[in-house]
Structures are given as structure tokens and as C-alpha cells.
Amino acid sequence: MAQTTGMTMTQKILAHAAGLESVEVGQLLLANLSHVLGNDITTPLAINEFRSMGATEVFDRNKISLVMDHFAPNKDIKAAAQCKMCREFAAEMSIDGFYDGGAMGVEHVILPEKGRVTAGDVVIGADSHTCTYGALGAFSTGVGSTDMAVGMKTGKAWFKVPAALRIVLTGSLPKWVSGKDVILHLIGLIGVGGALYQSLEFCGSGVASLSMSERLCICNMAIEAGAKNGIFPVDEQTLAFLTEAGAGTPQVFAADENAEYARTIEIDLSSMVPTVAFPHLPENTRTFERADTPTGGAVIGEVPIDQVVIGSCTNGRLEDLQIAASILRGRTVAPGVRVLIIPGSQKVYLAAMEQGLLKDFIEAGALVSTPTCGPCLGGHMGILAAGERAVATTNRNFVGRMGHVASEVYLASPAVAAASALAGKIDDPRVVAKASSMSHRA
């Protein structure tokens, strides 16, 4: 008998959800879903599709989350009509996970926070950044509205079992360098199609040093390398997070020793440096110094900016705001730079208020908004005019992403974004943090 090949963590979760002993790369299967997610842009299409199937009830009212976050609080009459459609559908179907108004927040910040996802789950969301929940040890991936509709009706989705890239992390990150720099570095290394149709399986002794916020940020941007999902092993930190959030009982899956990987990439976290993705692709990464930068040596140079956005499903968590506040506290943002701080959820907002971070931001000359996806996708709350540049802690810098087609988005960590807010140009948080002066640098 031929020697059997082991399975990756992703493959094991998919096999379990499909009721199979084992699966092979490329195999198509029908998996039972633990959770189905949609937002105010993708859910209306899904509702239309759901109705067109003649469906009258959802597979499980407790396993669906609808989050009004993209164009909410309603940016115009049309957006209001879309949210209203979702609201009425949620009421009709008695869906318990409808998040709107004071209960809203950016979907991928609030689902983990509210314990809607646990380890071992299979989650689909009609939003590409659904891959975020891989940080919790779940298989989680973005789909379209038709998949969402069929998922809401049947509780099932079809998947092709992905091959895997193994990302071995060692060491720990230097100060002012974060998970965002790690994922930008990786995307710069393998490209926006570098993990196409594959899973990104993070592992190694460096995992333990990454906070849950960092793991969520890293998995969030797996899609920007084309990946089907990103996933982290479950450790003590994961279990503590899930318990704190009141999530369901975790089912822990671990990769087999003899699992096969298409490619293995080793990243020494201690060698990471602040990294920025230039327009108009997340793979266009650059660093502040040329000397043996892992991303290829392109330097950032002088890039004057008009706007800074700190928030989003990538970097809108409390830890992100704490880092930004530690740089902005007692200083003043550069004249002419609009600095937008957007907490990812009401819980984050409240904690930031209680910890005095909002005061730090406002006194530094930033503005603080209610949670929303807003400017990240060029929706509202911070749109760019032609010729304007923004440093954003968001996840995409495509043409026209934050506004006019002739505007530019530079993707960075909260530390780089905050340092840039003070300097009025893209700046290095390691340098800004060293400056003893409390006055602004502009």
C-alpha cells in the first residue's frame, strides 16, 4: 500500500466539515458551514438570490451574521435602502446576528470579539477579508453573494481543497514593527498572486510572540496574496481569546507531521522592519533603509501626504489604537494633514475612550469617527481628491480604492501611519519615537 500523505491544518478542517476521513489537493467537496457572513453591500444581492431560489427560511438563525458596516451609518438614500432591506430580512428570518446602529462595527473586528467564530469552524463570508478568522484556528474564506445565499439556505458550500504554502515564523518582532509589516513583507515577497488558490499556513516558534490582533491582521491580508485562506495553529493565547469572547467550544486541528506543502518560506521576525506598500498593488513594498531589506531594497524616500487613516478590519483593534496613541500623545499632527482614527468596533471605541486614547488623538489634531469601513473602500468618511495621497492602515491600494482614480494609497502599520501623521510625509516610527521633543516636527 502506498504511503499516505498527511494533511495540512486547512485540509483537516475541510475533511472534517465534509465528513471525510481524508482529502487530497484539488478535490472538490461539499462542506457543512459553521457560520455565514454578509455586509450591507453583498447581502442585498444574496437576499435577491435567496428569494429567487424560493427559500423561505435559513438553515440556522444562530449561524448567520449580517453586519452593516461598509456604507453605514447610511451614507446616502440608496445605502439606507440597502441596509433597510438587510434589516427587514434579518427580522423576517429571526437572524440573531444582525449588527447595526449602536451594535455595529467593522465585521471582521466584531465577529471574533463577539465570539461568533471558534477554532475548527468552517466560515464563509460575502466579503473577501473573511479570511481574518484563520487567526482563531478556523477555516474561513471570502465568497460571493450567491455562495452566501446558498449557504444561508442549505448550510453548505463547495470548496476545492487547496494546496498550501507553509510560512515558518521564528524569533520575535522588534519594537515599532508589527504583524502588518510581516504580512506586507510576505506579499512583497510572493506577489499578489503568490498564493493563488492556496492556503497560507503559519507555524513555527515565532507564532507565540504574535498577539491575537497581529494574527488577525496577518490572516486578514492573506487574500492580498491571492490566498484562499490564512491560518494559525491554536495555542494558549488563542484559547484564552476564545474564552474571553465567549466563543463556542474550540475544536483544535493541527497539521500532520508529513503534510505536504507546495513551498516553505521562513521569516525571522526579528529581522522585520517597518514596511509600506506603494500604489497600486499591495505587493509594491518598500522599506526605510536599503541595506539588506528582505523586500528587495526599494526605499521609501520623500512622500508628502494629505491624509492618514488608522482603522479598518486590518488594523482597527485596540492594540492598533494604543500603538498610534503612543506616538501621537503630546504631539501635534503636521499642518494640512487630515488624520482619521476609526475604531473597529464599539467595544474598541469604548476601551479607547476609557484609556484616554481618544483624548490623545483629538489633542494631537486627529479626528475620531464612529466605526465604519468608510474610506477603506472609497465609500465615505474620508474620500481622496485627484492628486491626493493617503497613508492608511487598510488592506488595498488599488487604483481609485479610496477615491479619485488619480489619488494614491500607501498601506502601512499603525506605527508608520502615526509617525507619518506627525511628519506630513511617510516616516519611520523608530525615528519619531526616539525624538525627545514634544513639539511637532513639521
Next chain:
Amino acid sequence: MTSFIARSQVIKYGDNVDTDVIIPARYLNTSDKKELARHCMEDIDTSFVERAKTANVIVAGKNFGCGSSREHAPVVIKENGIALIVAASFARIFYRNAFNIGLPIVECAEAVSDADDADEFSADLQAGTLTNHTKDKHYEVVAYPEFIQQIIEAGGLSKLAQSGGLD
């Protein structure tokens, strides 16, 4: 979903055409397909909507449809009369969305590299063949997996689900 794509001109694009340019998010405050379709590709190609009235095939490079999961992207392409997309590769969410809504797509890097904008193409997806009439070249494409065939034959995923195909 039709498997025979009649001869027509192609509209050619490069690598990494993302869903934000296929249909910019600023228009997604509606689900009206006709209204959305008017803005298809406008951030990279203002002539698309006009050209798509006669040219029914898109040919593109690597990672077509990357970025957002918005199904509005394949929907507006289809709504503009595009009957087939040939790309070197597709981003995975776009790939499944296209089948799920009944828009035929095939991967064929060779056909893409040979093709110029406005070349004449036809295809027989049942037989798995593509033809570039301008260059007088023929290509064989890999057959779809059986489950994808079922989605295609049903006319999309929701129709397959409706007929009990997922039970």
C-alpha cells in the same frame, strides 16, 4: 450558460485587473444590475461599455478579478453582454462567483499571450476549444471538474441548489 461562444472581437487587459476597477465601490450603494453595469471598467477603460456592445470576449492576464469578493463584478461584466473571459489565471473568489452566476471563464495563458486587442475569437466550451481567427490559432482548454459542470448545466449555483443538487 451557453457553451458555444460566437465569433467576436476581444477586449484585452493586462495582469491583476481588480474588482475595484471592474465596478468601483462608490457605485455599490445599489444592487440594480443595469445601473451598476454602466460603470463597468470605467476607472481603467472608459470605452468598455460601448465596445462590449459588439465585442463579447474579454482576454486578460494573470489574477483577473483580484481583490474584493463583490459578485457585482462578474454580474456587471455579464450584464454588458460579455459571454466569455479568457485569462492566464483568475483570482479565486472571482472564479467561483463567475460559475455561480453562469458566466463562462477559462484559463489559457497561451491564448492570452498570443492575443491582441480586437482579435476575433470564438469558443466551444463543450469541446474545450478556443480559436483566435485573426492569428489563425487554436487552443485546447482543460475540461471543467464534474461538479463545476453540474453548476454550469444547472445555470448557476442557486439553480443547482434549488433542484436539490447540494442535498
